[in-house]
Amino acid sequence: MGRRRGEALEAAILEAAWDELSERGYANLTVDSVARRAGTSKPVLYRRWPDKQRLVEAAVVRRNVIQLVAPADTGSLRGDLIATLTEMNEKRGPFLAQLSMLLAGYFAETESSFAELREAVLAGRRSGRDEIMGRAIERGEIDPAKLTPRIASLPFELLRSEAMMTLRPVAPEVIEEIVDTIFLPLVR
Amino acid sequence: MGRRRGEALEAAILEAAWDELSERGYANLTVDSVARRAGTSKPVLYRRWPDKQRLVEAAVVRRNVIQLVAPADTGSLRGDLIATLTEMNEKRGPFLAQLSMLLAGYFAETESSFAELREAVLAGRRSGRDEIMGRAIERGEIDPAKLTPRIASLPFELLRSEAMMTLRPVAPEVIEEIVDTIFLPLVR
DNA sequence: GCCATTAGATACGCACACGTTTCTTATTTG
DNA sequence: CAAATAAGAAACGTGTGCGTATCTAATGGC
Numbered sequence: 128m129g130r131r132r133g134e135a136l137e138a139a140i141l142e143a144a145w146d147e148l149s150e151r152g153y154a155n156l157t158v159d160s161v162a163r164r165a166g167t168s169k170p171v172l173y174r175r176w177p178d179k180q181r182l183v184e185a186a187v188v189r190r191n192v193i194q195l196v197a198p199a200d201t202g203s204l205r206g207d208l209i210a211t212l213t214e215m216n217e218k219r220g221p222f223l224a225q226l227s228m229l230l231a232g233y234f235a236e237t238e239s240s241f242a243e244l245r246e247a248v249l250a251g252r253r254s255g256r257d258e259i260m261g262r263a264i265e266r267g268e269i270d271p272a273k274l275t276p277r278i279a280s281l282p283f284e285l286l287r288s289e290a291m292m293t294l295r296p297v298a299p300e301v302i303e304e305i306v307d308t309i310f311l312p313l314v315r
Numbered sequence: 316m317g318r319r320r321g322e323a324l325e326a327a328i329l330e331a332a333w334d335e336l337s338e339r340g341y342a343n344l345t346v347d348s349v350a351r352r353a354g355t356s357k358p359v360l361y362r363r364w365p366d367k368q369r370l371v372e373a374a375v376v377r378r379n380v381i382q383l384v385a386p387a388d389t390g391s392l393r394g395d396l397i398a399t400l401t402e403m404n405e406k407r408g409p410f411l412a413q414l415s416m417l418l419a420g421y422f423a424e425t426e427s428s429f430a431e432l433r434e435a436v437l438a439g440r441r442s443g444r445d446e447i448m449g450r451a452i453e454r455g456e457i458d459p460a461k462l463t464p465r466i467a468s469l470p471f472e473l474l475r476s477e478a479m480m481t482l483r484p485v486a487p488e489v490i491e492e493i494v495d496t497i498f499l500p501l502v503r
Numbered sequence: 504g505c506c507a508t509t510a511g512a513t514a515c516g517c518a519c520a521c522g523t524t525t526c527t528t529a530t531t532t533g
Numbered sequence: 534c535a536a537a538t539a540a541g542a543a544a545c546g547t548g549t550g551c552g553t554a555t556c557t558a559a560t561g562g563c
Contacts (some may be wrong), residue, residue, distance in 0.1 A: 154342075275492075275496060277492060277493075277496070277497070278496065278497065281497070284473070284476055285472070285476075287476075288472055288473075288475070288476040288479075291429070291479070292428065292429045292430040292433075293428050293429075293430045294428040294429070294430075295428065304463075304465060305465075308463060308465070308466065309465070309466065309469065309501065312500075312501060313497065313500060313501065
């Protein structure tokens with residue numbers, strides 16, 4: 128295969144950086160390992176990003192932009208929730224988990240928190256959560272009086288909490304347990 | 316001041332390790348810096364703990380043991396929960412919240428997770444949670460069939476999650492909301 | 504098809520921090 | 534007071550990984 132340049136090369140490098148990050152973690156990611164995985168060499172990386180941190184930041188940003196999770200529409204609240212949570216778990220789980228690690232130093236320096244960053248990132252965007260809940264109310268699956276903001280975000284909160292605590296993919300049974308024994312009993 | 320030995324010396328070292336950890340994070344904590352801060356030198360540390368990881372583990376365990384929260388006994392499930400969660404929030408909130416951030420590098424190095432470290436720290440100890448739930452069952456406040464392990468730990472999970480996301484003390488109203496609108500409806 | 508550009512290989516200097524070794528000196532024990 | 538024990542200082546070896554420098558060869562623009 129030929130020698131890649133510009134955009135294609137850059138994409139391959141950031142892809143490799145993300146893979147290293149999610150498989151081996153930030154501490155075990157080396158600039159060399161990223162270069163090797165991308166089938167190139169270190170100087171190519173340093174021509175684009177001034178240091179390891181910026182490289183990883185770029186990889187994280189790219190991934191986040193690419194992997195937005197669209198809320199599922201299966202026809203039932205339970206189906207929507209399980210499908211969406213499962214997709215989040217698969218696509219974004221490792222992302223969120225690693226992110227909190229990466230940003231550790233950043234939070235300490237800026238006195239900000241994960242919640243604030245998330246708020247800024249999600250600003251203006253109508254959350255998939257509201258969409259799912261809205262449809263469920265129309266179908267009469269939810270008693271709107273019971274759907275406080277905290278309860279509406281509960282399944283997502285619990286998935287994130289589980290992912291962050293274990294730093295591993297959450298088992299499908301756990302997702303079902305959250306939906307069936309905690310969330311659904313609270314809203315109908 | 317004289318030369319410290321045994322217990323006193325060990326305590327001073329672990330105190331210093333904790334301070335370094337909370338001020339500078341795991342990645343910036345060095346065995347040298349801990350030794351210097353404790354007013355001693357590296358070999359003294361290596362005579363006690365085989366490596367940096369075990370040293371930090373010991374410091375975390377010690378801190379955790381010191382700040383144990385005894386489960387409250389107020390006569391009602393709601394009272395017990397709110398009192399205990401409030402005390403946890405005040406005593407341990409900052410501790411837990413910062414911990415995951417600070418230990419980022421540690422988790423990456425050891426391929427372990429927050430959950431695993433927590434398991435190690437709590438090993439063998441009967442949790443206050445079980446005590447509170449046990450009393451509530453005797454009083455007939457809880458339907459035991461509904462008390463799955465996940466639901467039993469739910470209020471504590473939510474408090475921790477809230478603390479970790481915001482990195483700030485959790486408001487008393489949030490604690491009440493968790494207990495009154497989420498936990499209690501699920502168990503009776 | 505020629506030339507500027509840039510990918511890719513290799514090797515190097517450097518800083519840092521772990522964990523060890525050696526030795527001196529203070530403290531405890533009996 | 535003597536002997537055993539452990540603290541504390543200093544220096545070292547070692548591995549690792551960052552960031553750079555040097556060179557070659559492939560690619561795209563013109």
